[in-house]
Amino acid sequence: MASSPDELRDAMQGSRPLRGRHREAEVLRTALSEAAAGQGGTALVLGPRGYGKTRLVQEVSGTAEENGFVVVSFGSEDFGDEPDLPDRPVLAVLDDTLLSADPEVFARMRATLARRQGRPWFSLITLCSGTYGLEGHQFVSGLEEAGCTRIELQGLDRDAIRDVITDILGAPPDADLLKVADNAAGNPLLAVSLAQGLLEDGRVAIRGGLAVYDHTAVPSRLRTTVTCMLNELDHDTQQLVRTAAALGPACSVDSLAAVFTGSAARFAASVQQAIDAKIIERRGDELGFCYELVRGVIAETTPPTVRQKVFEEPASALRGGLDRSPQRVGPRTAAPVAERSGGPEHTADVDRTVVLTRRIQLCVLEGRMDEAHDLAISLLGASRPFRDTAARVLALLVLAACARLGGQPSVALRRGREAASLALGMRDRGAFARLAPLVALELSLLGETEIPRWLLESADYPLPSHSDAKEPTADLFSGLARTRLLLRWGEAPLAAQAAEDITDAVNAAGLREALPLCWAVQAQAALRSGQAAGAERLVARYKWNEWTGAMSGTPLPDWVALQVATQRQGPVHGAELLLGRYAHLISTPALFIEEPGAAPWMVRTALAAGAGRLARDVASEVRRLADANSDFAPVAASALHAEGLWRRDPELLERADREHRDPWAAASAVEDLIGLLAGVDAPNRLAFALGLARARHQYEKAGDMSGAERTRRTLAGLGPLSAQTPEPRATGNQPLLSGSERAVTELVVQGMTNRQVAKQLDLSPNTVNFHLRNVYRKFGIGSRVELARLYQGVPPTDTVRW
Numbered sequence: 001m002a003s004s005p006d007e008l009r010d011a012m013q014g015s016r017p018l019r020g021r022h023r024e025a026e027v028l029r030t031a032l033s034e035a036a037a038g039q040g041g042t043a044l045v046l047g048p049r050g051y052g053k054t055r056l057v058q059e060v061s062g063t064a065e066e067n068g069f070v071v072v073s074f075g076s077e078d079f080g081d082e083p084d085l086p087d088r089p090v091l092a093v094l095d096d097t098l099l100s101a102d103p104e105v106f107a108r109m110r111a112t113l114a115r116r117q118g119r120p121w122f123s124l125i126t127l128c129s130g131t132y133g134l135e136g137h138q139f140v141s142g143l144e145e146a147g148c149t150r151i152e153l154q155g156l157d158r159d160a161i162r163d164v165i166t167d168i169l170g171a172p173p174d175a176d177l178l179k180v181a182d183n184a185a186g187n188p189l190l191a192v193s194l195a196q197g198l199l200e201d202g203r204v205a206i207r208g209g210l211a212v213y214d215h216t217a218v219p220s221r222l223r224t225t226v227t228c229m230l231n232e233l234d235h236d237t238q239q240l241v242r243t244a245a246a247l248g249p250a251c252s253v254d255s256l257a258a259v260f261t262g263s264a265a266r267f268a269a270s271v272q273q274a275i276d277a278k279i280i281e282r283r284g285d286e287l288g289f290c291y292e293l294v295r296g297v298i299a300e301t302t303p304p305t306v307r308q309k310v311f312e313e314p315a316s317a318l319r320g321g322l323d324r325s326p327q328r329v330g331p332r333t334a335a336p337v338a339e340r341s342g343g344p345e346h347t348a349d350v351d352r353t354v355v356l357t358r359r360i361q362l363c364v365l366e367g368r369m370d371e372a373h374d375l376a377i378s379l380l381g382a383s384r385p386f387r388d389t390a391a392r393v394l395a396l397l398v399l400a401a402c403a404r405l406g407g408q409p410s411v412a413l414r415r416g417r418e419a420a421s422l423a424l425g426m427r428d429r430g431a432f433a434r435l436a437p438l439v440a441l442e443l444s445l446l447g448e449t450e451i452p453r454w455l456l457e458s459a460d461y462p463l464p465s466h467s468d469a470k471e472p473t474a475d476l477f478s479g480l481a482r483t484r485l486l487l488r489w490g491e492a493p494l495a496a497q498a499a500e501d502i503t504d505a506v507n508a509a510g511l512r513e514a515l516p517l518c519w520a521v522q523a524q525a526a527l528r529s530g531q532a533a534g535a536e537r538l539v540a541r542y543k544w545n546e547w548t549g550a551m552s553g554t555p556l557p558d559w560v561a562l563q564v565a566t567q568r569q570g571p572v573h574g575a576e577l578l579l580g581r582y583a584h585l586i587s588t589p590a591l592f593i594e595e596p597g598a599a600p601w602m603v604r605t606a607l608a609a610g611a612g613r614l615a616r617d618v619a620s621e622v623r624r625l626a627d628a629n630s631d632f633a634p635v636a637a638s639a640l641h642a643e644g645l646w647r648r649d650p651e652l653l654e655r656a657d658r659e660h661r662d663p664w665a666a667a668s669a670v671e672d673l674i675g676l677l678a679g680v681d682a683p684n685r686l687a688f689a690l691g692l693a694r695a696r697h698q699y700e701k702a703g704d705m706s707g708a709e710r711t712r713r714t715l716a717g718l719g720p721l722s723a724q725t726p727e728p729r730a731t732g733n734q735p736l737l738s739g740s741e742r743a744v745t746e747l748v749v750q751g752m753t754n755r756q757v758a759k760q761l762d763l764s765p766n767t768v769n770f771h772l773r774n775v776y777r778k779f780g781i782g783s784r785v786e787l788a789r790l791y792q793g794v795p796p797t798d799t800v801r802w
Contacts, residue, residue: 024045024151024153027149027151028043028056028060028124029060029063031043031122032060032064032089032091032122040117040119040120040122041122041123041148041149042113042122042125042143042146042149043122043123043124043148043149043150043151044143044144044149045057045124045125045126045127045151045153046126046127046128046129046150046151047129047153047154048128048129048187048278049189049229049278050189050190050225051153051154051188052188052189053126053128055188056153057093057126060091061093068088068089069088069090069091070088070089070091071090071091072090072092072093073093074094088120089120089122090121091124092122092124093124094123094124094125094126109139110139110142113143113146125143154186155188156186156187156188156191158182161178161182161184161188162181162764163766164191164192165181165194165195166211166766166767168196168199169199169211170206170211171206171209171210171211172211172767172770173195173210173211173213174207174210174211174212176212177198177212179658180213183291183292183293183296185290185291185293187291187293189225190222190225190293190294193221193222193225194219194222194293196219197219197221198213198214198219200219200221201217203219209770209774218296218297218300218301226294226297229277229294230242230279233273233279234270234273236266236270237270237274240256240270240271241280242298243256244280244287245289245295245299246451246454247417247420247421247451248413248417248448248451249288249289249295250283250286250287250288250289251286251287251418251421252287252418253271253286253287255417255418255421255422256271256287271287278290286414353379353382353388356378356382357391357394359375360372360375360376360379360394360395360398363375364401364477365513366513367513369402370402372398372402373399373402375398376394376395376396376399376402377399379391379392379394379395380396380399389422389425390431390435393419393423393426393439394438396416396418396422397415397416397419400412400413400415400419400442401442404442404445404589404590404593404594405590407590407593407625407629408629409446409634409635410631412442412446413443416443416446416448417443419442420443420451420455423435423436423439423455424455433459434478436455436456436458437455437456437478437481439452440453440455440456440459440481441485443455444485445593446594446634447596447633447634447661447662452485453489456482456485475505476506479502479505480502480514480517480518480521482498483498483499483502484556486498487524487525490663490700490701490703491703492524492525492528492529492703493525495521495522495525496522496525499518499522500518500522502518506518517554517556517557519538519539519557520538520556520557522538523538523539523560523561524556524563525703527563528704529705530706530709532564532567532568532706533568535560536564536565536568539561539564539565554594555585555588555590556594558584559585559598562577562582562585563601566605571606571608574605575605575606575609575614576609578602578605578614578618585602586617586621587621589625592621592622592625592638593632593634593635595662595665596634596637596638596661596662596665597662597668598638599618599619599621599622599638599641599642600642600645600656600668600669600672601668602642603618603642603646604668606618607645607646616646619639619643619645619646622635622638622642623642625639626639637659637661637665638656638660638665640652640653640655640659641656641660641669641672644672644673648676650673653669653672653673653676654673656669657673662702663698663699663702664698664704666695666698667694667698667702667704667711668695668707670692670694670698671692671695671710673691674688674691674695674714689715689718692711692714692715695707695711696711741771741778743761744757744761744771745772745775745787748772748784748787748788749787754768754772775787
C-alpha cells in the first residue's frame with residue numbers, strides 16, 4: 001500500500017490501463033493522488049449510455065482500494081451521510097445518478113461537497129448525458145464553477161474497439177467483422193454486444209488466426225441491446241425511428257415529416273427525444289443515425305410484412321399509407337382525385353404537371369436527359385403546392401437518374417430514398433404500382449437490396465394489359481423496370497420472358513426507342529444462361545449506329561453488346577471495341593456505378609489482349625470516380641478490383657473480394673485472385689477449392705450459369721483434396737506470411753519494439769504481438785534474436801497466403 005501522495009501516484013501509474021480509456025483513467029488517478037494529500041476533490045464523468053462510465057468507476061475504485069482508499073458507494077438521497085470510517089482517504093462514488101428535480105436533494109449534495117473540501121474525500125459522480133433537467137443542469141454548472149474535474153467520455157477509437165473484440169473472441173476480427181464493428185461508431189456497449197452475441201450464438205469461427213463471423217442473422221444479445229434502447233422511447237418515437245431505419249442511413253426532415261400523421265409539435269418532440277437518446281442526429285437538413293449498427297439491426301429485425309403494415313394503416317402513428325381500393329388513373333390524371341379539388345387556377349396547375357410528366361417521359365425515351373433534368377425541377381415545384389405525390393416521385397426519380405449518369409451516386413441515392421419515402425405514402429394504388437418498380441430499379445442500380453424488394457412486394461396491384469392501359473408509356477416504363485430487376489436478382493429466364501412480352505407491347509405502341517433496352521435485357525439473360533449464339537442474334541437487332549441517343553438513361557445495351565462480342569470473338573476483338581466503337585463506356589460513370597464488375601471485366605479483357613495501356617486507363621478512370629465518391633462503397637470496391645488486376649496485387653484483390661456486395665462482381669474477384677495466386681510454389685489447394693466453391697455459389701446467385709459452370713470445371717481440375725492442408729514450415733525457404741505478418745517482421749528485425757512497430761503501422765501493441773506470435777510459430781522459433789538470425793540473408797517473400 002502506498003504511504004505518500006508521490007508513492008500513490010507512482011503506484012497508480014503502474015495500474016492496468018482500462019481499454020481505450022487511458023487518458024480518462026490517468027486524469028482520475030492524478031486527482032485521487034491529490035485528494036490523498038488532504039486537498040479533497042470532485043470529479044464528474046459524463047457520457048451516453050453504454051460508453052463505459054461504470055467500467056471506468058470500477059477500474060478507478062479498484063486502483064484506489066489497492067492504494068489505501070476506503071471506497072463507499074452512495075445514492076443521491078444518502079450522499080450527505082458520513083459513516084464512521086478509518087483514518088484513511090475516502091472515495092465516495094455516485095455511479096449513474098439520475099438527478100431528480102427536487103431542490104432539496106441538490107441543496108444537500110452541494111452542502112456535502114462544500115463540507116468535504118480540504119479533507120481527504122474524493123467524490124466521483126457519473127451522469128448519463130441528457131437525462132437531467134434544468135435543476136440538474138444548474139447543479140452540474142455549479143460543480144464546474146467550483147473547479148471539479150470534468151470528463152466527457154467519447155467513443156472508442158478503432159484500435160480500442162478491435163482490442164475489445166479480440167479480448168472477447170480470443171482472436172483479432174477479420175476485415176469484414178471489423179467493418180461491421182466500425183458501424184458501432186466507437187460505442188463500447190454496441191461493440192461488446194456484437195462480439196459477445198456472436199460468441200454466444202456460435203456465429204464466429206477462428207480461421208487463419210482471425211475471427212470470422214456468420215452473416216446470416218443479427219446476434220441475439222445485440223438485438224436485445226438495441227431493443228432496450230428503443231424501449232426507453234415513447235411509442236410515437238419508436239415508430240418514427242423504425243421508419244427512419246427503413247428509409248436508409250439518412251433522410252430529409254421533410255421526408256420523415258411526410259410519414260408522420262401526428263401534429264407538427266408531436267413530430268418535433270419525437271425527433272428531439274430520439275436525438276436526446278443518441279439514436280439519431282442532425283446532419284444539415286437531414287436526420288441520420290448516430291450508430292449505423294443500430295439502424296441495421298432495426299431494419300433487419302423488422303419483418304417486411306410488418307413494415308408494410310405500418311405504412312398501410314392510416315390510423316397508425318405514421319403516414320396514412322396505401323389505400324387498398326384502386327383508383328383508375330385517367331389520361332390527364334397525375335394525382336388522386338381527392339387532392340385535385342380547387343378552382344380554375346388549381347386545375348391549371350394540375351394540367352401543367354400532366355404536360356410536364358408527358359414531356360419528361362418523352363425526353364427519357366429519346367435520351368435527352370439534360371432537358372429531362374430541367375423539366376423535373378419544374379415538375380417538383382409545380383406539384384408541391386397541391387401535394388401531387390406521384391408527380392414529385394417521378395421528378396425525384398429523374399433527378400436521381402441524372403445524378404447517377406453524372407457520376408454522383410451519393411446524390412442519386414439520397415434522391416432515390418426520398419422518392420421511396422414519398423411513394424410509400426401514396427394512396428392511389430394504381431399510381432403506386434407504376435412508380436414502385438421505377439423507384440426500386442433506381443435504388444437497385446445504386447447497390448441497394450432490401451428497399452427495392454420491399455417496394456416491389458408492396459406494388460401488388462396488377463398493371464392493366466397494354467390494350468386497355470390509359471397511360472401506356474408509364475406502364476411500359478414500369479414493365480421494363482420490373483424486367484431489369486428480375487435480371488439483377490438472378491432470375492434470368494423470367495427476365496428474358498418478361499422482356500419478350502414487353503417487346504411486343506413496345507412494338508404495338510410504336511415506342512421504338514425502348515426496343516434496344518428490351519433486347520439488351522434478353523441478350524444479357526441469354527449470355528448468363530450460356531446461350532452466346534442467341535445473345536448475339538438479339539444484339540444484332542440493335543446496331544449501335546441506328547440507336548445512338550435512344551434511352552441513354554442506361555448504358556446497358558452497349559455494355560451487353562460489348563460482352564457478347566468479346567464472348568464470341570475473343571479478348572483481342574473486345575479490346576479493339578473498347579478502343580473504338582465502345583470507347584465511350586470507359587468514361588461513362590453510370591456503367592461503373594450500376595455494374596461494379598464492369599471495370600474489372602474491361603481490365604481483364606485488356607490484359608488478356610496484351611493491351612496494358614488500355615487496362616491502366618480503365619483502372620485510372622474508375623479510381624478517379626471512386627476518389628470523387630469516397631462514401632459510395634460499390635465504386636470503391638470496383639476500383640480496388642480493377643487496380644488489383646492491373647497491378648497483379650493479391651492484397652487489393654482480397655480487399656475487393658471482401659468489399660464487393662454485388663454477387664457477380666464478388667465471384668469474378670475470387671476467380672481473379674485464384675488465377676493470380678495459381679503460380680505460387682506451394683498453393684493452398686484447399687483454400688482455392690473453398691474460394692472456387694464460393695465463387696460458383698455467387699455466380700448462381702447472380703443467375704450467371706456460364707460463370708458457375710466455368711468455376712465448376714476449374715474446381716474439378718484441382719483433383720482430390722486432402723481433409724487438411726499442412727501448415728508451411730521453415731525448410732530452407734521462408735514460410736508464407738500474410739501482408740501484416742510480413743510488415744511486422746520487417747520492422748522487428750530492424751530492432752523496433754512492439755510499441756514502435758504499432759505506432760509505425762497504426763496498430764495496437766496487442767495486435768503486433770499477435771502477428772509476431774504467428775510468425776514465431778511458422779518459423780518454429782521463440783525469440784526476436786532467433787528471428788533476426790533466421791531473417792538475415794532470406795529476402796521477404798512477396799507471396800501472401802490466401
